[in-house]
Amino acid sequence: MQSACRILGIDPGLRSTGFGVIEKRGSAVVYIASGCIRSESAASLPQRIETLFDGLKEVIATWQPQQAAVEIVFVNVNPQSTLLLGQARGAAISALVSARLPVAEYTALQVKQAVVGHGKAAKEQVQQMVMRLLRLPGAPSPDAADALACAIAHAHGGQGMGSLVTAGRRVKGGRLM
Amino acid sequence: MQSACRILGIDPGLRSTGFGVIEKRGSAVVYIASGCIRSESAASLPQRIETLFDGLKEVIATWQPQQAAVEIVFVNVNPQSTLLLGQARGAAISALVSARLPVAEYTALQVKQAVVGHGKAAKEQVQQMVMRLLRLPGAPSPDAADALACAIAHAHGGQGMGSLVTAGRRVKGGRLM
Numbered sequence: 502m503q504s505a506c507r508i509l510g511i512d513p514g515l516r517s518t519g520f521g522v523i524e525k526r527g528s529a530v531v532y533i534a535s536g537c538i539r540s541e542s543a544a545s546l547p548q549r550i551e552t553l554f555d556g557l558k559e560v561i562a563t564w565q566p567q568q569a570a571v572e573i574v575f576v577n578v579n580p581q582s583t584l585l586l587g588q589a590r591g592a593a594i595s596a597l598v599s600a601r602l603p604v605a606e607y608t609a610l611q612v613k614q615a616v617v618g619h620g621k622a623a624k625e626q627v628q629q630m631v632m633r634l635l636r637l638p639g640a641p642s643p644d645a646a647d648a649l650a651c652a653i654a655h656a657h658g659g660q661g662m663g664s665l666v667t668a669g670r671r672v673k674g675g676r677l678m
Numbered sequence: 679m680q681s682a683c684r685i686l687g688i689d690p691g692l693r694s695t696g697f698g699v700i701e702k703r704g705s706a707v708v709y710i711a712s713g714c715i716r717s718e719s720a721a722s723l724p725q726r727i728e729t730l731f732d733g734l735k736e737v738i739a740t741w742q743p744q745q746a747a748v749e750i751v752f753v754n755v756n757p758q759s760t761l762l763l764g765q766a767r768g769a770a771i772s773a774l775v776s777a778r779l780p781v782a783e784y785t786a787l788q789v790k791q792a793v794v795g796h797g798k799a800a801k802e803q804v805q806q807m808v809m810r811l812l813r814l815p816g817a818p819s820p821d822a823a824d825a826l827a828c829a830i831a832h833a834h835g836g837q838g839m840g841s842l843v844t845a846g847r848r849v850k851g852g853r854l855m
Contacts, residue, residue, distance in 0.1 A: 513803035550771045576761050580753035588766020594727045595772035604724035
């Protein structure tokens with residue numbers, strides 16, 4: 502990894518996709534930007550996918566990341582919700598690969614281990630650690646915090662952690678709740 | 679609808695996404711092209727999404743459709759498969775909307791009704807009717823046949839049928855098996 506590498510973390514969702522941009526400088530991680538892209542539930546599915554895809558393309562154009570890390574989502578108890586979440590995640594990854602960004606995937610367990618130190622951390626603990634690690638004055642929104650945590654996991658783990666994501670792997674992880 | 683309108687039909691899937699291009703000329707439908715984009719199961723999910731996304735962008739660039747119609751997929755008994763199918767469909771719709779194509783969605787029931795005349799048609803009946811309606815010398819591959827059938831449904835229904843797909847609708851249909 503280069504001495505300074507800009508990483509875009511993504512927490513995909515159809516209603517709201519969180520994004521977080523950090524820069525890894527040596528062993529330090531520095532906050533650059535974060536937020537979320539929302540799609541209106543009254544819009545058609547193609548319109549919602551267009552909103553997410555275009556929104557992420559704009560984030561990439563604005564912040565110019567060199568690598569991307571996407572959280573591996575867990576299947577929902579409701580199959581329809583699983584299908585919608587899958588479509589949102591497919592749109593997010595499409596935006597990343599169409600910008601020719603290398604994409605790593607991390608389970609919620611891997612993200613929690615990297616950020617908090619163990620896999621059973623509560624959502625609030627992850628938010629607190631993201632704030633502390635990035636020296637933020639306040640808590641980011643939950644979706645943005647999850648996206649930043651995913652980017653931090655990628656920065657901390659680097660290539661070694663990325664290699665846990667083997668080719669053709671199936672979804673194993675959980676979604677931060 | 680114009681006197682000649684080129685329609686791209688899509689039958690989304692992660693392993694294989696079928697596509698079919700037809701032209702509506704007055705009341706006639708004319709075959710232009712069809713095929714499928716396959717992704718290797720040994721590749722990582724981002725790589726597979728890149729293959730589908732780039733493949734569809736190439737299809738769009740080559741055949742220059744003016745409208746798109748995507749089959750509404752049914753949730754699978756296996757939640758992991760549903761999530762993978764969702765991600766493939768999200769990638770397909772991303773490719774369409776990023777090319778600024780208007781995207782209509784049809785359930786398998788609507789497609790069968792439009793092509794065969796009733797919603798309980800078997801897969802083979804759909805293939806036969808696609809062959810007959812488009813005057814094809816042989817049967818297209820199942821994925822391509824489904825994609826062509828979806829394009830025919832859009833051509834036959836036109837704006838009226840398209841309006842059945844109301845904003846913000848949820849998945850209701852089934853996947854042609």
